Amino acid sequence: MRGMFRAVLYAQWKWSRLVVVLGTVAGFAIPLLSVQGAARPDRGALQTQELLRAVQSWGSAYPLLAAALGLLTAIAAWAADHRGRHIHALTLPLPRWQYVALRFGAGLALLTAPIAAVLIGALLGTVMATLPPGLQAYPIALTLRFALAVFVAFAVFFAVSAGTARTAGIILGAIAALVLVQVIVSGANLEWDLLGTLQVVLLQGPGPLAVFTGRWMLIDV
């Protein structure tokens, strides 16, 4: 099984190395860029606010990076199988769930590089910055949250992209039907906010995509 994993990992590395390398560079750079201002020696109350604003302004880059990494790595994991109509994969001598697990595991293994880069960047940024009183750095918490976001994004997009064009059509059809129902409901002046409800269910805790929302702060009170 180790040999199989190595083979799958190598293949996926070949397909998604550009994404992984760029993601790793970005993951390392974002925490460093977000604390640039904190390295100045003349700090005061205003600098604290400025620093928090600077850190917050970079905050949205983390979930965006996590989503992009999850999406692109998941697509790369299945692209070759889709092109070959899955014939090669389906004729390999192992249970299909194991093959899916190998692909999933290889994708996650590759994504540890950008996650590690975020950790190293966040730790370096924290060490280099002189924090005003009352502020604290959260490099580990930020990295864990980034790792969770990457995992969720990869898992969701991996599941979607593993399916056939028919599956993708069903998902898109369901979304289109939802929007259509909302338009009809709104046209009929009924107070039934389907999309709003869906947003709450998905994006607010404990929704499955809640990890992407809220404040992503390397430095906070």
Place this chain on the structure above:
Amino acid sequence: MTYAIETEQLRYRVGKAFEIPALDLRVPTGSIYGFLGPNGSGKTTTIRLILGLLQPVSGRITVLGRPMPAQYARILRHIGYVPEQPHLDATMTVRELIDFQAAFYPRWDRARATELVERFELDEARLFGRLSKGQKAKLMILLALAQCGELLVLDEPTDGLDPVVRRDILSALIAYVSERGATIFISSHLVHELERVCDWVAVMDNGRLITESPMDKLKNGTKRLVVAGAPAEIGNPPFQLLTRESSNGAGEYWVVGNWEPDMTTYVESLGASIRDVIDLDLEEGFVELLRGFRAKGRAVRV
């Protein structure tokens, strides 16, 4: 006799367009079994059912003594498969594809793979997508042979290839069979090619098996007879009357299957006489079998 592949009342259906209603197939162990049929007859679908890539509606499939698709993972360890279309990743090199495949097969024969790379003159650093059609076919044969399976399932492996490449591939297959005693299940349009290498043959049309027989029996038993004075009704003959056509006053042409020389007495008992018995090669026999089947809509058991 043991069978490497056995299907029993196998039924598969895709919408309303195509159906395999009840397929009974028996591929003897150690044979080179040719699977013939026109385009759209169901050869590739049958192969996919045998490999567990498709789920049958009903019926039973046994491959190498195990039920398919229930034990697909165990069975696929012993099967080398070459599909109709190249299915490998175009962005991987020949060497990378060989290494990838080797990781999944515990009985992978590295020495054989190396020998075949040299014999087929494959450039290991070349991307699969950059290989010619013949080189792609050779690489897929290499991958199927180096995994040392007991059964090779080849879906039109030489289709569209030049004669030199076809000969290279067929000689590699024959060498493998003689060395390992493996079974080969090969579908092809190239009837003459199958005639040279196969010892069993089956013909399929429109999802139905027309015939399944040892090659020599099919070839020797399929004849064109020139018959004079034949009555309209010939009763229940001991041979299969595939087609019957008049021949410009010289009597009739009958194409028959399962023919043996002593059957002339039956024809003569009808008040007819046989003026000539013409041997048919496999291609002619194949065409006549199809014509006869389509005219009568029934299977021919040879």
